[in-house]
Structures are given as structure tokens and as C-alpha cells.
Amino acid sequence: MSRHSRYCSTSPPTIILYDSPGTRAQTWVPNIWRIRFILNYKRLHYRTVWVEFPDVEATLRGIGAPPSATKPDGRPIYCLPVIVDPTRNSKAPHILSNAHTIAEYLEASYPARPVFPEGSRALQTLFVHYIQEVLAKPLLPIMVPLTHDRLPERTQSHFHSARATTPLPHPLPPGPQREQAWGVVKAQFDCLALVLDKNTGDGDGVVVQGYQVSYADFALCAMLLWIEQMAPHDGWSRVRDWNGGRWANLRHRCKDYMDVL
Template structure:
């Protein structure tokens, strides 16, 4: 597959937050990175540790990704800055779904929303965020916390901030304790497997109409990137206890999906 260069002409800046090895890990950011790579859009990464997310985003004029019930803004990643249309007044966007819509409209080549699929894909991604990933939280949030830079870990303890269901910082009571080996952890993974089993049954309905791996047809789409982003979160933050399990579930379906997305995992 032809690769794009992050240094040729105007490039999009993607704001990301690193793990302990300066790796991308946050599912919502992975979604946008997948789209940029799939569409072969030149881009570069700016790494921002979580304690600096809000001041950094305010400084560049990024809109908040959401608001608290009292109206106070919440600043989370991903954020992109796109100077390609107007270098003096670049587009600055937050919220993964908003960014995905913008990239699809502004860079229509290699669409991630094939014709007629936008509504169903939007529902699918909502399901992944709100239902599918929910049982992962008591397992993955503490494990993710332990693999973040020390300064970020201190930030969560000092401020009582916890990560949301998609891995982004949000209001809460802290990351909690990792589940110890034993019945409680096995029960938690059992609840996760129920979601994977249900989704596998739904996706099996595509057999005969597609390749049996992606959400629709034979080409990856935004739905696949949203799901694969969760797989990569598990792989990166729980490689032994998590990904070692998940990759074997449902006849290896999830390992095959991850492999289908392999070409779009470059980090610039």
C-alpha cells in the first residue's frame, strides 16, 4: 500500500496522549488515526500528557468535546487541526464522531461511510461506545492507568479524575483497583465475552454478503475502525490477560479483524 509522508505540504495535526512507551492507546484517537491512514491523508502527531490536555486545547482554540451538566466544558482527545484549506484560519475539531464526519466530507476519497451506510454505522458506533465496551471498564480502566506515564497517574490520584468508557479523561473518582486473579476477574471477563458473543452472532449474518470479517461487504469502514480501536486498547493495555483471551474467541474472528486493519496503524 502506498504510504503518505507527514512532511510533504500542509498536514493535519492529530493530538494524542501517550502510554508509557509513547504509543497511541486511546480508542477514540485510534478511530481517527485509522481514518487518516486509510484515506492516506498526510498528518503528524502531537503528544500531550493528560494533565496538559485542557490547557493545550484551550490554547489552540479547540472546542470542548462535551459539557458537564452544570455547563462547564470538557476537553478531551482526539483533536485535529487541519490547515490545508486555510493556513491562516485552520479547521480545529474535537470529538471523534465530529472529526470522522469532517474527514469524510473534506476528503471523500476512499470513503469510510460507503453510500447508504451512514445511519447504520452511526448506530453501530454508538453501540460500541455505550454498550459493547461497558463491561470492559472495571478491567481496562485500572490496567490503562497503570501503563500511563507517572505524571499522568499522579494527576488522576490528585484530581479524582477517571477515564470514560472510551479511554478519555472525564469526571470520576479515580481509576480504581485492578481486579486480582480469581473468580471476580474471571466473572468480569465473562461479561465481556457475552458482548463479543452477541456481536459475533450479529456479524455472522453478513456471511454470504461479505467476507465474514468486516462489518459490511468486503471493505473496512468506520464501524470496523471503532471496533478494532477497542481491540487495540485491550491488546496494548492487557496483552496477556486480555488480548490472549479475546483473540481466541469466536473462532479467531477478532484477530482476523485486527489483521484486516493492520495496514492503517501507522503512527506519524
């Protein structure tokens, strides 16, 4: 069976996922990976439209996408991911932004193969908040400069001008400073591993819900893929072996939903 037919045996209208590439047509943004996981897991028919960061706001305004957030002064912020779903109403397709809003919409509109098993929505939402606001924080000083260096030149120039008043963190050179930074990251992963170990005996010891992958696993694996793609040698080579290989095992559990269509 072809990869395409695995996700779509008929030909329904196609969902469009707006994504931003790395140095090639490669998805890497954790929030976008999260949505791609859901689309693949639910076996929905979709295609990717690649938009470089300098073109995001103009592109999203052009298709009538709502802003993802607003600044304190009320100005809109346009970010990816965004999806356009023509299947609900062909005259007025649904256009959604913000990863969590999109996840909730896909679950409500396409309930088959749920990513929020019954009764888990609140706890999974809290888990994803923890990943974004706690687990990921010590990664940023390491990963942001490494990611910047792997983006297209035009996107790098865009970030330089956009962040003239808020410069990117300086890359950490090999040595004690970088090792110390990775040590802080590992402490957060160690803490999460202790929490997930509570599933041992009531699950497979890998996924959050016990046996079946869910939204929480996709959010965590999305961050792992960011590390793997943007820091394969200095980052993923470390993380995959932490906590008895738990994170490599999670990546393996999610691998069937990593297609980029």
C-alpha cells in the same frame, strides 16, 4: 516504497493529530485510534503531537480548540482527539474536537477512499454507539485499572487527584472475580459475533460492510487495540481466540492502517 511515501507522494500542508501517550510515544486511546485509522486509510499527510493528560486542557485552550462536551453546570470539557487541519484555509485552520465530529469532517473534506460507503452513515453511527455504550461497558472495570498502571507517572498522579471524589476501580485480582468479569465481556462479544455472522455469504465474514473496511470496523478495532496494548497477556490473549478468531482476523484486516506518523 517508504511508509511515509505510501501516505503522501506530494507535500501538502500537514494535519496535526493531538494524542496522549502511554508509557512511551504509543497511541492507545480508542477514540484517538479511530481517527488515526481514518487518516491512514485516506492516506492523508499528518503528524502527531503528544500531550500528557495533565496538559490536555491548557494545550487545547492554547490552540483555540472547542471543548468536546460540557458538564451539567455548563463548564467545558476538553478531551482528545483533536485535529488541526491547515489545508482548507491557510489563514484560519480548522480545529476540531470529538471523535465523531472529526470523522464526519474528514469524510466530507477528503471524500476519496470513503469510510462511510453510500447509504451506510446512519447504521454505522448506530453501530459505533453500540460499541461505546454497550460492548465496552463491561470492559471498563477490568481495563481502566490496567490502563492506569501503564500510563506515565505524571498522568497517573493527575488521575489520582482529579478522581479524588470518584476513585478508579480497584484492579481485579487473578481468580474467580476476574474470570467472572471476563465472562461478562465475552457474552457481549458473542452477541456481536452472532450479528456479524449474518454477513456470511454476503461478505468475507469479518468486516461490518461485507468486504471493505469502514468506520465501524475502525471503531471496533480501536477497542481491540486498547485491550492488546494495555492488557496483552490477560486480555488480548483471551479476546483474539474468541468466536473462532474473528477479532484477530479483524485486527489483521486493519493492520495496514495502524501506522503512527
